[in-house]
Amino acid sequence: MFQSVGSPHHLIARRSRAANAMQLNFSQQMKMSQQMKLAPRMIQSMEILQLPVMALQERIDQELAENVALEMKENESDISDTEAEVEAEKAREDVETEKHEREELSMESDREFERLVEMSSEWPDDNLGSGSKVSSNRMDEMGDRQHDAMANMLARPQSLTDSLLEQFGFFNVPPEIGEFGDFLIQNLDKDGRLQGSLEETIMLFGKPITEEDATTTLGLIQMLDPPGVGARDVKECLLLQIKPETPYRDALITLISGHLEDLAQNRIPIIQKKTGLDIETIKAATEELAHLDPYPGRGYTDETSQNVTPDVEITRDDSGKYKVRLLDEWTPSLKISPYYLKQLRNDPDAQTKEYIKKKIDSAKWLIESIEQRNNTLRRVSQAIVDHQRDFFEDGPEAIAPLKMQQIADVVGVHVTTVSRAVDDKWVQTPRGLFPLKRFFGGGTQTSDGDEVAWDIIRMKLKEIVDNEDKSNPLSDDALVEELKKHGYNLARRTVTKYRKNMDIPSSRQRREY
Known part of the structure; x- marks a missing residue:
């Protein structure tokens, strides 16, 4: 005899299985997994790389104020002296650490040292050597910079x-x-x-x-x-600007009051039929309408325009080759403080030593990150210039298609590094000031198989529209055919998209009566 599904025995068995399944199983298991984490040093390098020159200057000023082991180089002799001192410190560090540990084991008396923050009050200024002098000069220069910035600050409009x-x-x-x-x-x-x-x-x-x-x-x-x-509303705004002496005053009032939409669509014959005005009067009144401002409040702004400081300059040498030079006059040269290197060698207590080493390591990371930033920016900029040589020779109409991946392959870095290197950076060229991102862009192939940038196609489209017969303007289909005559095979929707992006009206709106 078969047992029914709803029988008591079946329900008990099912509940027993459910209870066993809900029991918690506590056990220890070993699991191996790989995780990629960015070290603090790598994060700092990426942040420094992305900073434009003026933001980098602010970052350096902040680090100079916060890190006692970081100083500005006074002259060129500081470069070799500091580098030699740092290298010597690296060579002595292991030996001194081992010696210090042996001495710690043999010494039984406690040694008391003042903390690093109390050194300035314990030792007179005349015993600090070059450390206090550099710090004083640094503070004077920072104060001068702040004074100059305040003196040249624009008044709030x-x-x-x-x-x-x-x-x-x-x-x-x-x-x-x-x-x-x-x-x-x-x-x-x-x-x-x-x-x-x-x-x-x-x-x-x-x-x-x-x-x-x-x-x-x-x-x-x-x-x-x-x-x-x-x-x-817009109508009332325009009507308020019409004065008794305004030319074509009556026609303007008529057009603004009831025919703004027809004017926007260039429906001149419809306006003529509805108002009884002749076409010449309508055209003359429309020209006067163009002098009225539908947004009178936009002439005022609470924001001041920001000056652009180029990070890179491109010059042409006698051989005709374009060279890249970093404009880092605003960026001071940095060094590790010899004074605190000396204090580290004087075998301070463990807490003081840890503090000094932390500050010195932070200063080293910053200096190396800045050097890496400058080197990457220089190499990326030079690769861009080499690829866009025709742009500098013949002008914007000769710009070539360029992707960031191409520059990354040339320089030998990841594409995200190129993106950070060019982000918010400006370049001074013989043809003017441009953002570095200006030289990147997609393109298409001509009928001959040559690569052509979208910027060139947009310029050609504007040229065709400017030279068309305004009494019979070209439709988008006709623009496709005209571009095809110049070797640019584009779909109609692509032409329409670029026409709208360039704020070029439709053929009906461009027609002149």
Whole structure:
């Protein structure tokens, strides 16, 4: 006889198996696995490589202030002296460590040493030798640099809000209108327009004010400079800028009030039919419309423009070869402090010795990271220049397709190293100032099988559009055929994409009547 699935015996057996499966099994197991972890030194090298020259200068100033074992080289003689001292220290380190351990075992009396942070108060300045002198000179130079930076700092430009509040203050208005006017001004967006409707702004104001007073206040703000501020939409912004003496005033008001979309699509015949204006008047009014600013607030900004400092300079020698030179005048040469190297050899206590060694190792890592950065940047830049020689000879129209992997293969580094080396770096060339990333880009093949960069195709596309018959502009299909005549076989969607990216209007919008 078969036992039913729902019988008590079957349920007990199933619960017993489930209980056994849920028992925890505690055991020790050995497992081998490989993990790749970046050492702190490698992380620091990558960070230093990615820094542009001015950021590197700030990093060095920070390290000079924090690391007592790091100093600036005063002159060229410091280079050989410091390097020799460091090498000698490396050779003596093992011997002295072994000797120190033997002496520690044989000595029974305790030795007391002052900590490193108390050395400056224990020893007079005249016994510190070159250490204090270099530190003093370093502090003087850092102070001079900070003073120069403050002296050349641009004054904060006046913002749109500051300008409008200053102008609005000249109106002799009741307190409630003055307070609401300040609130309105502070609620304008960066384009100078009112955010939301006037009714919504009254509700946000949260204080008693009539709609009539609110409308009067908004009208006062719309009288301020720049013309067009305080508008609630584009139409009102443009209409506020039309004066009684504006040429084609009536035609402008008509076009702005009801035909902005038709103007954007260049539907001149439709506008002519709807308004009864002749084409010449419409074209003349459109030219006047181009002088109006739909974003009057954008003339003000709270941000100051940043100067670009090139990291690399490219020059041409007498033989016609282009050479790379790092512009590192802002970057001081660094060395290990001889004073603290000497203190390390004087056999300090274990805590002091560990502190000094830590600072010296940190200084060595920084110096080596900077040298590695400069060497990598120089090699990467030279490889770029060698590949883009035609660019420097004939101009941007001769730029060649280039991928970072190609430069990585030439230099013998990983592609991410090339990416970090060129990131936020600028190069001064005989043809102007360019970001290093400017020389990288994809491309395609011509009908002859030659590689051509996308930049060249974009320039050719612009040239074709500029020289077309504006009364019968080329469609995207026609642009494809024109590019094919020059050897560039591209799909229509590719041409359309580049036309839009270059802000080239469609053929209908480019047509002139």
